[in-house]
Amino acid sequence: xxxxxxxxxxxxxxxxxxxxxxxxxxxxxxxxxxxxxxxxxxxxxxxxxxxxxxxxxxxxxxxxxxxxxxxxxxxxxxxxxxxxxxxxxxxxxxxxxxxxxxxxxxxxxxxxxxxxxxxxxxxxxxxxxxxxxxxxxxxxxxxxxxxxxxxxxxxxxxxxxxxxxxxxxxxxxxxxxxxxxxxxxxxxxxxxxxxxxxxxxxxxxxxxxxxxxxxxxxxxxxxxxxxxxxxxxxxxxxxxxxxxxxxxxxxxxxxxxxxxxxxxxxxxxxxxxxxxxxxxxxxxxxxxxxxxxxxxxxxxx
Numbered sequence: 001x002x003x004x005x006x007x008x009x010x011x012x013x014x015x016x017x018x019x020x021x022x023x024x025x026x027x028x029x030x031x032x033x034x035x036x037x038x039x040x041x042x043x044x045x046x047x048x049x050x051x052x053x054x055x056x057x058x059x060x061x062x063x064x065x066x067x068x069x070x071x072x073x074x075x076x077x078x079x080x081x082x083x084x085x086x087x088x089x090x091x092x093x094x095x096x097x098x099x100x101x102x103x104x105x106x107x108x109x110x111x112x113x114x115x116x117x118x119x120x121x122x123x124x125x126x127x128x129x130x131x132x133x134x135x136x137x138x139x140x141x142x143x144x145x146x147x148x149x150x151x152x153x154x155x156x157x158x159x160x161x162x163x164x165x166x167x168x169x170x171x172x173x174x175x176x177x178x179x180x181x182x183x184x185x186x187x188x189x190x191x192x193x194x195x196x197x198x199x200x201x202x203x204x205x206x207x208x209x210x211x212x213x214x215x216x217x218x219x220x221x222x223x224x225x226x227x228x229x230x231x232x233x234x235x236x237x238x239x240x241x242x243x244x245x246x247x248x249x250x251x252x253x254x255x256x257x258x259x260x261x262x263x264x265x266x267x268x269x270x271x272x273x274x275x276x277x278x279x280x281x282x283x284x285x286x287x288x289x290x291x292x293x294x295x296x297x298x299x300x301x
Contacts, residue, residue: 001028002135003154003186008057011043011210018043020210021057026188030180032197033190033205040210041190042082045156048188049074055094075104078147078185080153082162084139088132092123092142095131097150103150110149117145121175136169144175149184155179157189161196173200227287230270231256233280242273258287 002025009022018040032042046052050070058065061073087095093114106148118127121141126134131142140160147155160176161169177200180187191197197204198218206213222283225274228248232239240257246269249260259270274281 002026002060003028003031004059004061004161004188006057006059009044009047009054009059010056011040011052012055015292018108018210019047022207022210022212024205024212024215026186026205027203028186029202030176030187030189030200032190032201033207034192034194034204035190036208038209039192039207041207042158042209043210045079045158045188045190048078048156049079051159065159075150076153077153078150079145079161080085080143080155081133082155082158082189082190086131086134086139086142089130089286091129092118092127092134092138092145094095095142096127096146099146100149105150113149114145117148118142120148122147122171124201136163137165137171140164140168140172141175144172148179154188156180157187159190159192161191161193169196218245225257225287226261228261228267228270229253229256229283229285229287230259230274231282231284233282235277235279237279239273239279242277243270246273256283 005025009019010017011019020040022040022044033044035041041051047054047059047066050066050073053067059239062076064073066073090098093111096114096118097107097110098111101107105113111221118124121144123138123141123145123225126138131139136198140163144157147157160170164172173196176187176189180200180202189197189201201218203215205215227296230239236252236255236257239242240250240252243257243259248262248266248269250257252258259266261267270284
């Protein structure tokens with residue numbers, strides 16, 4: 001099943017090309033859209049919502065064409081914008097009810113749904129207060145609630161952890177994961193923080209300067225490598241020298257050594273070297289690729 005798809009999608013502005021021939025397909029689940037600031041993430045979301053016309057190419061969301069069916073798309077898709085957009089004089093309840101009605105819900109249904117989603121995102125008695133006095137974390141929760149109020153099939157979240165402290169980021173990421181797993185709503189979430197996407201997403205799309213770098217499952221991004229990270233309490237450089245003498249490749253990385261696994265015997269060599277040098281071993285950890293490695297790979301010519 002395809003949730004959204006683009007084909008040669010391009011958007012040019014007078015001095016910059018925000019999207020450059022982007023072709024990608026997104027299935028159900030939680031999908032991350034990652035790229036540096038200015039990579040084209042927000043532009044892509046606006047096009048998917050039918051708010052911005054492409055310069056070339058096309059896109060479909062839930063089978064609907066973004067250039068001709070924008071209103072229909074917005075009825076079944078929720079959107080959490082990156083920027084601050086909450087009217088300060090309204091309460092969270094009033095605003096979320098209004099957004100539910102804007103999406104086509106009758107007033108009674110909108111009030112019921114607003115109460116449900118505000119509880120879900122962790123706003124209780126605070127939902128009756130004017131939003132001008134809310135913290136950044138509370139405002140982000142309201143923005144998530146209004147994206148969910150009309151029971152969408154897909155939600156688009158633009159940098160949902162912006163401005164949050166570590167605890168707030170953890171809580172927001174937990175909410176996003178629950179939406180995708182327990183509620184069965186597909187999610188496309190943008191972020192420039194790669195570690196966040198590794199934690200909550202099933203699939204990740206990486207774009208740079210409006211071009212697709214890679215689209216893969218998280219499992220493929222974080223597959224194991226032929227290296228192990230070795231950390232000892234003291235004597236890292238001594239251990240590196242001994243391993244080099246024994247024909248192994250060991251490269252310092254922070255407090256640890258990255259040791260290439262050239263054969264199963266490498267583990268025996270490593271164990272013996274640590275014992276012979278009487279070092280205190282802290283950890284031996286299998287190396288894994290990370291999403292950020294994609295940006296270090298040479299571009300295809």
